[in-house]
Amino acid sequence: MDVSVFLSDDYRDIDFARKHQTGKWVVIPNGADEREFDSPAIRNVRDKFKIGNDEFLILHVGSYTGMKGHKEAMEIFYHSKARNTVLFLAGSHLSKLRKIYSKF
Structure with missing residues (x-):
């Protein structure tokens, strides 16, 4: 079947x-269980990238193919002017993402 x-x-x-x-x-x-994101590994990411525990972290995961919404996420984040918030993009093709980011 x-x-x-x-x-x-x-x-x-x-x-x-x-x-x-x-x-x-x-x-x-x-969807993911929120407990997956409250672990020593996540806290290490915050330390490694100097993201404070008091900062809200928006995690966007996926290889950049143009269909995963990376550009839209960056644009929305930019225009939101969110305070104490970090948009963290994790995935492949970092050079393409940097090119998009440079437009903001």
Whole structure:
């Protein structure tokens, strides 16, 4: 039995499957447990990059492909003028991200 697996119930891929009745599908959420992010490793990242414990950390993970929302995240963060907040981008193709960042 073939089944399409989607990571979110609210995304264009599953919307397409619903609209075109592509067959059987299941949603397996890709969310993370908050306990995964409260560990010594995360605290070490804060130390390594000099991010204070009093600063809010927004973590954006994914290889830069142009489809993961890195550019949009940077633009939103820039315009938000958020205080005591750090946007931390983790992924591959750092040179492309630096080029986008330089525009802000």
